[in-house]
Amino acid sequence: MPESVQSQLPVLVLGAGLMGRLLALSLAQAGHPVRLVDAGQPDGSGAAAWVAAAMLAPLAESAITEPSVVAMGQYALTRWPQLIKGLTRPVYFQRNGTLIVWHRQDAPEAQRFSGLLAQTGRALPELPKPRTLDGRGLAELEPTLAQRFHQGLYLPEEGQLDNRQLLAALVDSLAARGISIEWNTALTLEQAQDIQSDQGGWVLDCRGLGARADWQAPQALRGVRGEVVRLHAPDVTLQRPTRLLHPRYPIYIAPKENHVFVIGATEIESDDMSPASVRSTLELLSAAYAVHPGFGEGRILELCAHCRPTLPDNLPAVHEVAPRVLQVNGLYRHGFMISPAMLDAVLEWMQQGSTELAEQLQLRFTTLAATPA
The missing domain is CATH 3.50.50.60 (FAD/NAD(P)-binding domain)
Known part of the structure; x- marks a missing residue:
């Protein structure tokens, strides 16, 4: 031993x-x-x-990853509070679940996403079950979104940290x-x-x-570029990470403390570490505005880009x-x-x-x- x-x-x-x-x-x-x-x-x-948004959303991520990653993510939801508790400084942490929304014309994308969640649920039956939301249910969770969206999915127990x-x-x-x-x-x-x-x-x-x-492993490391926008938007009151389903511009919005939001989703097969592109920035900001018009009066704190180490x-x-x-x-x-x-x-x-x-x-x-x- x-x-x-x-x-x-x-x-x-x-x-x-x-x-x-x-x-x-x-x-x-x-x-x-x-x-x-x-x-x-x-x-x-x-x-x-x-640069990361630091979302702890194993079920939401199951649409693009394997059950093993989902299981590790579920493990982390209970482990993070223990790790944070022993630190010398406070760290913002919440478990208010994840909200998934889409526009009516993107209903096929929502059906595809729901099917992927169902597959994950069969592979990992211990995971919390998604909850389908109508307009009233959506209004109870995020009142400011109820006028722009009429249906959604709620993934309970998911979280995030700063x-x-x-x-x-x-x-x-x-x-x-x-x-x-x-x-x-x-x-x-x-x-x-x-x-x-x-x-x-x-x-x-x-x-x-x-x-x-x-x-030294047979599999080579590569970089996958991601770009995010950090905004201060006092008029936006989202209480939980929110994802917009879209066939071309899917985004996530992660609310931090004091009306700071991290918005991202770009996945570019590149190890380019240069600043965020105009195209990605326009797509992210346009999609965020489509979720909540209050982002239009927000202030851009940072445009960030980095490459994630990927096998x-x-x-x-x-x-x-x-x-x-x-x-x-x-x-x-x-x-x-x-x-x-x-x-x-x-x-x-x-x-x-x-x-x-x-x-x-x-x-x-x-x-x-x-x-x-």
């Missing part, structure tokens, strides 16, 4: 994005000496998690334990393993696309590439939704030499042998 985390073996974590921060803090809380390095800047804008509050709270909580992130520090996996050879312990590679040159099947993976060397990657667009499950699966392997949780959630987790060397 491997030495447990309680034995306080040192851990070198590459990448201070969402996964890197979560793992570093969990290991530090267990008394582990942790070193966390990142090639980017202290503002965190180099991480895909900085990604930037969480990233800042993780850094603050690490600092409270005497661990600072070494920014502007680029280490290759080979260099990290050289450090491991001298100091022992573990190496956890959580660099996202930064790990592309060192990714060919769009599913995440953990690979042990050498004794006590793990690569954690491929979170795609589901980072906040699946990271608690990946966190706990990695910790279970480090502590117990077990992949039981990974197997239960069908997370791809490959190891060199039954237990680490």
Whole structure:
């Protein structure tokens, strides 16, 4: 069996994005000496998690992903409050469900989406069931939408959190334990393993696309570009993440605190990190205005673009590439939704030499042998 985390073996974590921060803090809380390095800047804008909407919507996402990701997302809904509770700063978190709406001319798209939800429900019968809404039901949930939409779907128990509050709270909580992130520090996996050879312990590679040159699994990493708009819209009072179904311009609107909204949905097969395009911005803003005219008087806070680290099947993976060397990657667009499950699966392997949780959630987790060397 491997030495447990309680034995306080040192851990070198590459990448201070969402996964890197979560793992570093969990290991530090267990008394582990942790070193966390990142090639980017202290503002965190180099991480895909900085741009994300941070929606926790496993059933809604089931329209585009596999049951394993849905199961990990359902796991996260109860795990996130536990993780947030131990942080030094508050983090906005809610579970008001997800609202799905569509215009009358897009009813076929709604039928297709409903069929996909039904398939997920048969594969994962423990999931909450969607609720069909008529005009009255829609008005009870989101009164301001009732005049523009006459039907919808409500997906109960789904949630969201504030990604930037969480990233800042993780850094603050690490600092409270005497661990600072070494920014502007680029280490290759080979260099990290050289450090491991001298100091022992573990190496956890959580660099996202930064790990592309060192990714040792057969499946290559690629970037999938996403673009989002952050708005301040005082006239909009949406209480829960809302998705507009459309055959060409499907969007999500994630309300944060103080009438700030994150609007997005673009999926572009590109690792281009340039600013958001005019076309995508126009499509996102036009679709948002179609959901609620109050967005027309809102103020654009940011136009953001980033690339999510993605494997060919769009599913995440953990690979042990050498004794006590793990690569954690491929979170795609589901980072906040699946990271608690990946966190706990990695910790279970480090502590117990077990992949039981990974197997239960069908997370791809490959190891060199039954237990680490």
